Amino acid sequence: MNLASTMAAPHFAATDSFIELAARERARRLLDADTFRELLGPFDRITSPWLPLQGIVCQADDGAIVARGTIDGMPAVVAAIESAFQGGSIGEVSGSKIAAALELALRDCERGKIVRPVIVFETGGVRLQEANLGLAVIAEIQAAIVALRRYVPVVGVIAGMVGCFGGMSLAAALCTRLIMTRQGRLGMNGPEVIEQEAGIEELDASDRRRIWQLIGGEQRVATGLADTLVDDDAQVIGAAVRAAFAAGVPDVHRSEAVERYLSLLSGVTPETVTPEAMRALFGGASSNRDERRLDR
Amino acid sequence: MEHLTFDYPARRVVAARSHVGVVGSGDLEVLLAPNDAMQARVVVNTSVDGYGHIWKSVLDRFFTRYDGAASIEINDFGATPGVVALRLAEAAEEAEGMQGARA
Numbered sequence: 001m002n003l004a005s006t007m008a009a010p011h012f013a014a015t016d017s018f019i020e021l022a023a024r025e026r027a028r029r030l031l032d033a034d035t036f037r038e039l040l041g042p043f044d045r046i047t048s049p050w051l052p053l054q055g056i057v058c059q060a061d062d063g064a065i066v067a068r069g070t071i072d073g074m075p076a077v078v079a080a081i082e083s084a085f086q087g088g089s090i091g092e093v094s095g096s097k098i099a100a101a102l103e104l105a106l107r108d109c110e111r112g113k114i115v116r117p118v119i120v121f122e123t124g125g126v127r128l129q130e131a132n133l134g135l136a137v138i139a140e141i142q143a144a145i146v147a148l149r150r151y152v153p154v155v156g157v158i159a160g161m162v163g164c165f166g167g168m169s170l171a172a173a174l175c176t177r178l179i180m181t182r183q184g185r186l187g188m189n190g191p192e193v194i195e196q197e198a199g200i201e202e203l204d205a206s207d208r209r210r211i212w213q214l215i216g217g218e219q220r221v222a223t224g225l226a227d228t229l230v231d232d233d234a235q236v237i238g239a240a241v242r243a244a245f246a247a248g249v250p251d252v253h254r255s256e257a258v259e260r261y262l263s264l265l266s267g268v269t270p271e272t273v274t275p276e277a278m279r280a281l282f283g284g285a286s287s288n289r290d291e292r293r294l295d296r
Numbered sequence: 297m298e299h300l301t302f303d304y305p306a307r308r309v310v311a312a313r314s315h316v317g318v319v320g321s322g323d324l325e326v327l328l329a330p331n332d333a334m335q336a337r338v339v340v341n342t343s344v345d346g347y348g349h350i351w352k353s354v355l356d357r358f359f360t361r362y363d364g365a366a367s368i369e370i371n372d373f374g375a376t377p378g379v380v381a382l383r384l385a386e387a388a389e390e391a392e393g394m395q396g397a398r399a
Contacts, residue, residue, distance in 0.1 A: 084319075084321070085318055
């Protein structure tokens with residue numbers, strides 16, 4: 001893009017949206033140029049055996065894209081979830097693809113060949129039509145992240161607009177570093193589920209401002225539960241992923257700082273807590289952590 | 297869910313395969329690959345029942361211009377005929393390597 005077109009176009013038109021990309025294109029953009037090589041792609045036709053039994057049309061890649069390539073010249077694997085297919089839900093096949101990608105990276109790391117893993121979360125969590133099979137494989141993904149992060153940072157990206165919920169929000173929380181946009185959301189239960197289960201007095205799922213104040217990317221970074229807030233721009237997100245790997249493996253992962261978070265939580269009064277109070281209490285957790293990083 | 301199959305004559309071999317679209321609301325996925333026989337075969341898996349005649353019309357029109365011996369699989373999630381036509385054209389264009397696509 002030349003200078004003239006940058007000046008002429010408004011900011012939103014000059015950016016190179018990551019959110020608008022489908023999962024395959026997202027994976028391609030996070031890898032170094034022309035290194036994208038898809039594993040178990042759509043023509044391998046590894047589809048869900050459960051959806052047709054329930055009258056639901058399959059997608060040929062089951063909504064999970066796994067690609068090898070390089071990031072800053074280092075071997076890398078990207079697992080990207082396609083939000084448009086069944087809400088990015090994790091079924092037996094899509095989840096197994098992600099778990100296997102991470103487990104293969106782990107095997108390489110154990111042999112001394114470091115593979116950089118990136119997960120592009122865009123998921124409502126388990127695919128309800130596949131129930132326990134989806135849950136079981138989410139546990140496998142979580143175990144693989146924990147095993148892998150001893151060797152290499154496991155980097156998560158939550159760009160939006162679906163966000164990251166359910167069991168996969170726990171997987172995201174296990175990542176070494178999380179990169180979020182303002183549009184991204186990270187939470188265990190989605191707003192609709194909370195409204196349905198706890199009542200509209202607890203949370204009005206149509207109150208978008210409120211929801212993003214609670215679980216949006218800006219709040220998650222400000223409270224140290226995610227690490228980097230980025231604009232919705234493929235190049236900016238790519239640079240943040242590279243920086244996350246360059247920062248190396250920290251001494252203590254966020255999910256290992258149990259005492260720290262128990263003590264922070266003891267300072268929260270659920271009846272009166274506000275987004276601002278959460279920032280005041282939790283803020284800075286992430287920056288403290290990064291000072292203790294190890295460079296490998 | 298309905299499965300439909302359509303056959304069309306072909307006049308040339310298709311060299312490359314292509315994949316476009318997603319099985320998302322109002323959209324569809326098209327997988328286009330070379331067919332072994334010198335004819336085209338389209339298999340449609342659709343979430344919306346009872347529209348076989350519309351599929352035939354859309355495909356009849358597509359094959360008035362397309363003569364490749366392709367095996368085409370469509371996984372449809374309620375796409376309108378216009379979207380189907382655009383995705384088919386996109387898949388054909390991608391398989392041809394964009395040659396002359398913008399002429």
